[in-house]
Amino acid sequence: MRYLFLLIIVIPAIDIGVLLFSGKAIGVWPTITLILLTGIIGAYLAKREGLQTIRRVQEQLSYGQIPGExxxxGICILIGGTLLLTPGFITDVVGFLFLFPPTRKPIKFIILKAWRNRINKGNIKIIK
Structure with missing residues (x-):
């Protein structure tokens, strides 16, 4: 929880600094255009990847499989889409990393490893 609070303060502050620097370096209108463009591209990618994921979940469920991966x-796509809709270049870069399948694979491995560690420590209880 303390890391989340820190991220809520630090990441927007860094993003604002990068936006101010970008506005000074390339101009205000190109900066605004880049922010809008990444938001539009991010929304499109999130929708496309999300629909593919929904189809995979439905297909796996129809075969009686558990759609874990x-x-x-879907969780990565949701996080990536949210970050891309947030104005700022740093959040956009991280959002694109969550959306593209090749870069999503190591992120999923890290998330899965973190969940397993929490389960093994007893922080998360699984009821059968």
């Missing part, structure tokens, strides 16, 4: 993809 597809659900993890």
């Amino acid at each position: 597809a659900l993890l993809d």
Whole structure:
């Protein structure tokens, strides 16, 4: 929880600094255009990847399989889309990393490893 609070303060402050620097370096209108463009591209990618993930989940469920990896993809796509809709270049870069399948794979591995560690420590209880 303390890391979340820190991220809520630090990341926007860094993003604002980068936006101010960008506005000074390339101009205000090109900066605004880049922010809007990344938001539009991000929304399109999130929709496309999300629909593919929904189809995979439905296909796996129809075969009686548990769609674990597809659900993890969905979580990554949700996080990536949210970050891309947030104005700022740093959040956009991280959002694109969550959306593209090649870069999403190591992120999913890290998330899965963190969940397993929390389960092994007893922080998360699984009821059967």
